[in-house]
Amino acid sequence: MNSGVVTLFKLAVLAGLMLFPAIGSSFYVELVAKILVMAIFAMSLALLVGFTGLVSLGHAAYFGIAAYTVALIAPEYEAANLWFVLAASVLAAGAAAFFVGLFVLRTKGIYFIMVTLAFAQMAYYIFHDTALGRSSDGIYLNVKPDASLFGWTPFSLDDPAQLYYFILAAMAAVFVLLSFVLRSPFGRVLAGIHSNEHRMKSLGYATFRYKLAAFTLAGALAGVAGFLYAVLFGFVTPEYLSWHQSGNVLLMVILGGLGSLAGAVAGAFAFIGLQEMFSDWTKHWQLLMGLVIVAAVLFMPTGLAGLPRRIFRTVNWGEDDE
Amino acid sequence: MDFTSFLIQILNALQYGLLLFLVASGLTLVFGIMGIINLAHGSFYMIGAYLAFALSSLTGNLMLAIVLGIPLAFGFGALLERLLFVHLYKRDHLQQVLLTYGLILIFEELRSLTVGDDVHGVAIPELFSASIALSENLSYPVYRLVISVVCIALAAGLWWLMQRTRLGMMIRAGSFNREMVQSLGVNIDMLYRTVFALGVALAALAGMLAAPISSVYPGMGGNVLIISFVVVVIGGIGSVWGALVAALLVGFADTFGTVLMPDLAGLAVYLLMAVVLLWRPEGIFRKG
Amino acid sequence: MVGKDRKLRLAVSALGLGLGMLLAQGAAEAADKVKVGLMLPYTGTYASLGNAITNGFKQYVAEQGGKLGGREVEYFVVDDESDAAKATENANKLVKRDNVDVLVGTVHSGVALAMAKVARDSKTLLIIPNAGADELTGPLCAANVFRTSFSAWQPAHAMGKVVAERGHKNVVTLSWKYSFGEQSVAGFKEAFEQAGGKVVKELYLPFPNVEFQPFLTEIANLKPDAVFVFFSGAGAAKFVKDYEASGLKANLPLYAPGFLTDGTLDAMGGAGEGLLTTLHYADGLDNAKEKAFRSGYVAAYKIQPDVFAVQGYDSAQLLAAGLSKAPAGAFDKEAVMNAMSAATIDSPRGAFTLSKANNPVQDIYLRKAEGSQNKVIGVAAAKLADPARGCKLMK
DSSP: OOHHHHHHHHHHHHHHHHHHHHHSOHHHHHHHHHHHHHHHHHHHHHHHHTTTOOOOSOTHHHHHHHHHHHHHHSOSSSOOBHHHHHHHHHHHHHHHHHHHHHHHTTOOHHHHHHHHHHHHHHHHHHHHHSGGGSOTTOEEOOSOOBOOBTTBOOOOTTSHHHHHHHHHHHHHHHHHHHHHHHHSHHHHHHHHHHHOHHHHHHTTOOHHHHHHHHHHHHHHHHHHHHHHHHHHHSEEOGGGGSHHHHHHHHHHHHHHOTTOHHHHHHHHHHHHHHHHHHHHHOTTHHHHHHHHHHHHHHHOTTHHHHHHHHHHHHTTOSOOOO | OOHHHHHHHHHHHHHHHHHHHHHHHHHHHHHHHHOOOOTTHHHHHHHHHHHHHHHHHHHSOHHHHHHHHHHHHHHHHHHHHHHTGGGTTTSOHHHHHHHHHHHHHHHHHHHHHHHOSOOBOOOOOGGGOOEEEOSSSOEEEHHHHHHHHHHHHHHHHHHHHHHHSHHHHHHHHHHHOHHHHHHTTOOHHHHHHHHHHHHHHHHHHHHHHHHHHHOBOTTHHHHHHHHHHHHHHHHOTTOHHHHHHHHHHHHHHHHHHHHHOGGGHHHHHHHHHHHHHHHOTTOTTOOO | OHHHHHHHHHHHHHHHHHHHHHHHHHHHHHHTEEEEEEEEOOSSTTHHHHHHHHHHHHHHHHHTTTEETTEEEEEEEEEOTTOGGGHHHHHHIIIIISOOSEEEOOSSHHHHHHHHHHHHHHTOEEEESSOOOGGGGTTTOOTTEEESSOOTHHHHHHHHHHHHHTTOOEEEEEEESSHHHHHHHHHHHHHHHHTTOEEEEEEEEOTTOOOOHHHHHHHHHHOOSEEEEEOOHHHHHHHHHHHHHTTHHHHSOEEEEGGGTTTTHHHHTTTTTTOEEEESOOBTOOOHHHHHHHHHHHHHHSSOOOHHHHHHHHHHHHHHHHHHHSOSSSOOHHHHHHHHHHOEEOOTTOOEEEOTTSOEEEEEEEEEEETTEEEEEEEEEEEEOOOOTTOGGGO
């Protein structure tokens, strides 16, 4: 399997996603849009988990903070300016990640997992219990933001198809951005931290700063996802910050396979796809979900992204691509 | 707040803290010694509570139920370790998170399928059903004091087990260097199985003891899990003493947080955690 | 060749005719159907409530021979897990994918809020069989959003009056810090202070914490005449047990909306005995509908019905009332809505009508816990209507 085939496959998937609104009914267009948003969320976490070796179990906090930012600053019955609220939400999420990063990045391993979880719980309670979150039942974003830019309106998010393409474009942009980041010298330092932080330290890298930068970037990109989710569904609730959300996005990353952005996207599709399928079958669908997860850990340690490679290897077809 | 109620609040804080210790001790053992992150710890607490419910309705006696329940939980833990967790020692934390997250879903659904979704009560044993008067209009249930005593006894017992017995010595050595202990002829697999089963039994015991106070209900494990995490984070992974001190701190923060700053009550515990982490990033009693 | 060609053409037209007939039949069937989307919790903390509502709904449909207002009922079911994060998508599944005529749900107020948004945006008929958030029939009210249960304000407000009438002057309130609790306390306080009482202190604890000891100590310290609380489910069972064990129950009367003691008395194991609560339903109501409903429910499901089953049953009744007035043929939403607004529902709880905000105008009963029953001992507030503050439909 060579990289040409992989690129071709990715392009085919992108083409399929672009054509989808033409064939899918409105529910499925929205469903795929949701998956794309979750794919952004999963990629942002993959930057930490897959490429830097930081397993965060509190990533939903930044998703939720961005979603709340847009719902809280948008006027109640008028459209807010898309570019302004997008920037504000992403900044808020990034700033929160920066602040939390100062604390949590001083810890490692299991500790890091638990501390990120605890900080996310704190953020959850801020929106659930204090006046900042307005109501623990959640709040509406009544009007979708208006995309006008200096008097010119390139598209309208009120149209489901245009909203879908906006989300798809955002997903592609995050994918490209992260690909560049990972190939940059910065990304190589992160990879170095992932494989051996001590060595990077002794080579003179201030690893804490690199990790903080990665954590902040991941938080901001999770903010992009949270922002889009709020706009897509027009509703925010403290549950966006719950640890189950953090767990679910981590599942997407792992299901897809670590160390691959495309894997994170595939993981989002697989996870939500399975959820939809199982919940249509039986009301005890969470049992099936749990069994799949356990089986995936036991029998598929490299995730979906590793699956083709494993299959190719088994049938002895072509050489490894790395 | 007058002096009497201040004293009573201290009692409340101590009692809550001790209960938290009981729940978190198993978690910190499994974390610290086996290096396993176990999100399903709350599920074991839930399983314990439902065991107490089922066995006490069968036998009509909670104490008998607990005596029967502990070996059941221990055996269940050993079985789970043999079937699932044994595959995780060489994997990274991520896979542990994933597997134990899957287990939460499975246990919750099995609970729904077997016992249903109603709230059930468990009777307090007749022997401990009395109350002691604390002030003119407030009294304190004896059963809560009994739980506190059990928690203290358990803390002492765990300390003794870890520091004063051969098993404890092997466990401590095994947590530092698995291979070395193995090469000394210790059956490390059996050792790990024991530790894990002990962790499950502790969580289940906490659930069984709490069942008469908290009732048994769907989703009860989830609430316990997060607060146990906070306790372990504050105390320092793997430290039984740390868990005890942290549990008491959380008990005080929660109790006095609700009294002194009610608007931020939900945050009090997490603020405490943030302060401790600023001071000591790896918890108060960092191990190793 | 010619013969073959003709045969083929014949076959094709036969097939076409057959297909056409099938399609026509399908259309006729569709016209006589009503597609009901049930979005309720079937897993998680509220699963038993979701099941009771579903049972109640299906019981009424079964009583009508599987039909509502002459239409076959076709169900589409989604488990909302009481997860507000997935609520919009789940509601859209029923509205956009399954094209249901009516959305029925749910228990959790946050999820119901998201459903109401979907219903308003897509102009789908929504019947809420439980969630009590005031705003659903307040600022967020809509002509296509109906509720067959209660607003948080209703039982709490009724209790405010009762507590004042029983001669209590100073009351401390305690509830979880979330919308439902805060709205209940607000409703209570409004009525209680109007009647001359005073709420000395409002205490809140974070949801879903159940460590009540510090609050009980504080209450004992404040020495009020009575205590008003809002709790439900397992938390309610624990609270009442703790309240009794602390000795407060003997000295300080405890009052609450009925959720405190509904479905939880057995779990309290006697600690709840004698508690006074207010709700729109009670055990021992003496009316023919209640008797028939109860015996039917027990026969069908082998368990006693609860208030949630009643709410599910009445949701089906309300829908039937709308459908029976609407013309046959395609689902005429406007006609159904209008008939539903005007309907009087012969409920097991006693007959009720709907306010202009589409919330029940109903008697709120005063009940006393006896054994595992909440026995009716009087009417706390007759024909109580939620004020529906902020609702544009009220003008």
